[in-house]
Amino acid sequence: MGHAVGDVLGLAAGVAVSPLPIVAIILVLATPQGRRNGTLFALGWVVGLAALGALMLAVGGTGGASAHKHPATWVGALKLALGALLVLFGARQWRRRPKDASQAQLPKWMAAIDHFTPVKILGLGLLLSAGNLKNAPLTIAAGASISSAGLPVPQQIGTLAIFVVIASLGVLAPLAVYVVMGERARSMLGSWRDWAARHNVAVLAVLFFVLGLKLLGDGISVLAG
Structure with a gap:
């Protein structure tokens, strides 16, 4: 089990560093029912990751490795494909990055978070984990x-x-700060939000490249083994 945990730690860290979801939960925490809504968002996030990972476990079952504990060929092919996908996304993100970080703009839907119902906030957390272009491939690879x-x-x-x-640490950290500090956390969370918003595209581009190359290497290693 220790070897498997070691294999997924880097992937988990890659998911945790998610600027856009971090901005989203900070905005959610700023709504009138911040504690309730933040908890719902975090719950949706955790459920999304767990469901996607469990789906991969169900697909692979206990037969994902050979009798010699070597990963099956399909695992190597999957990692190779996911790695190539992330590298391509990284190149696309890098080209899209604003030359002046202060000019970075958040998605328009974020302005409507104040009006989201609890169900929509739960769904948003789920979507940003299981439906995210970075997080979904990393979670599939981990599974x-x-x-x-x-x-x-x-x-x-x-x-x-x-x-x-x-x-989930990246998303849970703002929630924990808010629960512990209450209204005093607003300025701190605001600083986190502003930094994540400014550097979202550049951070994602670097993560796409690094994690994509890792998966490419893992895939090649499995297929060549």
Whole structure:
């Protein structure tokens, strides 16, 4: 199990560093029912990651590894494809980055968060985790890695739970600060929001490149092994 956890730690960290979802939960926390809405957003986020990871475990089952504990060929092919996809997204993000970070603009839908119902906020958290162009491939890759480790089902579930917890730290941190500090957290969270908004595109481009290259390397290693 330790080897499987080691394989997914980097992927989980990549999911945790998600500027746009961090901005989103800070905006959610600024709504009149901030604590309730922030909790719903975080719940949607966790459920999205867990559901996508569990789907990959179900697809791979306990047969994702050979008798010699070597990942199956499909795992290598999947990582290779996901890695190439992330590298392409990284190139696209880098070309789109604003030359002046202060000119960066947030998606227009964020201006309407104040009017989101609790169901919409829950759905937003789920969408930004399981439906995100960076987070979904990383979560799928993590599920494939866990499946390919040849672990029994309880250990697979435990490893996935560790992945989800670490991958959720970026979103849970603002919620924890808000719960502990209350209204005093507004200025601190505002600074986090502004920094994430300014550097969202550049941070994502770098993460796409680095994590894409990691998955490409993992895929080549599996296929060549």
